[in-house]
């Protein structure tokens with residue numbers, strides 16, 4: 001188990017000290033390493049001031065997206081849950097805030113050189129949109145995993161100003177290629193998260209929320225990829241709304257910020273589940289991790305028996321189920337990692353109940369409020385005001401069948417089995433009569449009769465009416481002469497099926 005790393009000095013959240021010139025990086029900084037390295041030691045107060053500056057730059061440029069009360073999640077939690085609808089930005093995600101903040105501060109000479117970025121799909125749209133608006137030429141590098149819908153949107157939004165380059169199988173591979181090309185071409189790199197200009201642009205979401213609500217929310221829930229949105233929002237809230245509890249949500253299959261916080265430095269994950277493509281990042285940023293440490297995530301003591309971080313084991317929680325508030329009632333930032341299937345269930349609820357089209361990363365934050373195992377459910381107090389960022393809505397329609405499948409499996413309603421049938425007539429009827437329950441449905445059946453053997457295996461997929469019906473089905477299978485073997489969800493065969 002990992003211990004929390006040593007605390008680094010934290011800026012008092014409500015300090016009256018103004019940021020100094022040394023705090024703030026040059027607002028026109030445009031080298032490719034740019035403000036990021038210089039600002040690693042920057043105070044949260046300085047970052048918050050730059051968020052205010054970004055808000056000025058974005059005024060009249062980005063859409064002031066709606067903050068909508070959500071009946072479903074409010075009912076579920078007993079809290080007042082509000083959705084910040086960043087999926088309704090012109091590029092259908094908050095990503096243009098950071099891209100435009102950075103690009104609008106470039107000098108005429110830098111604009112002339114053009115820009116370059118790597119993107120899983122949404123940042124590229126923010127860059128493309130800003131290129132068209134500012135009259136800058138740009139190249140967007142995306143990996144082959146970027147859905148077609150996002151590639152098309154990048155081309156449409158950037159028009160003649162944008163060249164799309166598809167390279168590598170992961171975001172990180174595309175980022176490497178973009179950095180190499182930037183060094184060769186002299187184009188200005190526009191980082192997706194690890195740059196002060198980018199993350200302070202993203203931080204304007206929190207500022208806008210407090211303005212729209214007219215007061216500080218009790219809790220703000222934000223999705224996490226490389227950490228730009230959470231650190232920009234977190235820095236601003238820590239100064240202007242220290243009573244707000246900040247919650248970051250990572251996908252379990254790509255929890256790079258949690259792993260980096262555990263280690264005390266950015267760690268490259270050996271593998272990532274790319275399903276939540278907007279937030280499937282292999283390595284948190286240097287700057288974003290340093291800021292996350294300042295925000296106090298590393299100080300978090302979780303609810304597990306040991307009272308410490310529970311380690312980098314996928315769906316483990318860094319949650320505040322027991323005591324989200326520290327001494328003197330001061331909220332502690334919380335980081336959670338939640339399973340991809342939980343995100344799928346939330347995508348479907350957003351679609352079917354609320355009429356909101358969210359992409360997987362867009363549904364990440366609201367998914368944390370779903371009722372489920374304690375470790376992956378964010379507990380909020382009844383009556384609290386909870387703001388949840390729906391960060392993006394660029395969902396490719398062809399993904400919904402996978403979303404449905406993953407959701408059913410997550411909810412315990414869909415299971416796969418290998419069933420060994422004796423090679424004689426009437427066996428299937430026997431299986432249906434003796435083992436299947438009245439509300440269970442066969443959704444997959446693959447069988448090839450092998451006449452020279454005594455038994456023949458069939459692959460059977462069953463959708464249960466209720467997840468609790470599984471125990472009865474397995475008991476009936478045990479009592480029957482037909483051999484029924486569940487296919488474990490963590491097996492290679494299961495992964496092949498789904």
Ligand SMILES: Cc1ncc(COP(=O)(O)O)c(C=O)c1O
Pocket residue numbers: 093095120122123192193202223224225226227228229230278279359361362391392393
């Ligand atoms: C829709 C959406 N949500 C969340 C994220 C994660 O953002 P960050 O890298 O700022 O943590 C991204 C990143 O691209 C995204 O596109």
